[in-house]
Amino acid sequence: MKKIVNDPNEVVQEMILGMVAAHGDRLKQVPDSTVLARVQSPVKGKVGLVSGGGSGHEPSHAGYVGKGMLDAAVCGSVFTSPTPDQVLEGIKAADSGSGVLLIIKNYTGDVMNFEMAAELAEIEGVTVDKVVVNDDVAVEDSTFTTGRRGIAGTVFVHKIAGAKAESGASLSEVKAAAEKAISNVRSMGMALTSCTIPAAGKPGFEIGENEMEVGMGIHGEPGIARTEIQSADEIASVLVEKILDDGVHTSGDEVAVMINGLGSTPLMELYILNLKVNGLLKEKGLSIYKTFVGEYMTAIDMAGCSVSVLKLDEELKELLDSPSDTLGFRI
Amino acid sequence: MMGLTNEHLAKWLEKTNAKIQENKTFLTNLDQAIGDGDHGINMSRGFDEAVKKISSTEYKTSSDLLKDWAMTLLSKVGGASGPLYGTALLKFSMSMKDKEEVDYSSLTAGIEEGLNGLIQRGQAQEGHKTMVDVWSPVVTFLKEQPAFNPEGFKEIAKEAMEKTKDMKAIKGRAAYLKERSIGHLDPGSVSSYYLFSSLAEVIEEEGVGL
16 A cells, blocks of 8 residues: 555544644634534524535545535545544534435435434524435336435535535525435446555555456445446447437436546546537537546545536526635525 | 443453454454454554553543543544444443443343444344344344353354354445455454453353352
């Protein structure tokens, strides 16, 4: 393992302190917690937005704390959901009395820990509601399973819900906007390499020099198929086809696109991928309203990418266009 | 003395912790095969903290002791196991409110409440290759027996744990593997087996009348 770390068990705490040292004008650490909150939080009269999850996905989620997006992000250990007491700290930091919406990625641990925190917060008199993001089409959706995972499409949900909350909307209105974004966004990823959790010290799984995994999750969970490595155009085709097969986006729709790097893939490659994604979507009759290319939700040091496509209507376009001033997403 | 005292409950926790520490790598390896590979690490951290907390605190009631055990796991284990074990023990604690000691019927009711908490929190049912597959037969056995039967209790828990090997996971991270989850023990069922076998051993060794 070659990493710029001190004690591998202290990476999350040191990252939080480093972020506050760099961006203390916008972020503060809630004392004795792993919560990063807006400096001015709780924002009076505004619904609070809290997200979070295991660390290792930076800039998710602390990079989206700020005006127009989240009020607090709860950082768990690397790839491990934060505990209910930590999430509760995040809820309290975000609550101005107008209620708090939790944006949860669909993983068993995350959902349970955030739900327990919501129950604890309700006991303390805070009104809490939640949405669960499940945009990853690589995983079969069924009521008999854990369901689809939440991946990079979550960033669109942060943006849409954040803009709605900033406009002074009520908790139920903010939730409705978030739900609309969730039902309109689909994503899929692929990986070229494994990733190394610092405390584990070795890659989480094996993948051959000439192999790639289609549909890989952001923690290295298995995808749909392990194949020989293909060209950028072929990768784009596989991902776009699977996303559109889900039937959410139809010819004539306007969409926002996110080309997301998983940590070790250069921007050059992401732009090469985008060229084909852009062409394929247009071929299918979709019109591209905005494209975001960069690292939005990573998997530590994994090489690979994900593509997210968000179907837009007038409300979502307006919310997407309204200002956001966070480290990871500025409009 | 009839029933489990706070001293017995503390011994139950210590014995469970000893088994988890001893099998930390085994639990982690099981979880690496079909989960996210942190069960042993998380459980050993959480149970160690729970032992520290409970051995250094005086408790008036068993409900208070169980509550601290639950809350420590909630805040120190993380992942999915933290809220699951935390919820189960919290429900057990709540069912013991205003009771002096844990007799057979309140032990049975407490573990049953724990099971209900697990089902509610994890949205899992029997056969989904989760902890429920150990807790559920254990509760059924307790309800069928007139008094605590340590040997039978351990045997039921062990059999139930071993049965998860041939199941296909429906819930938890192993569910993503579908058929590929078959042939591996469910890590949460193994740690649940440690919990229940420790309970039987404490009752036996301490000569608890139940």
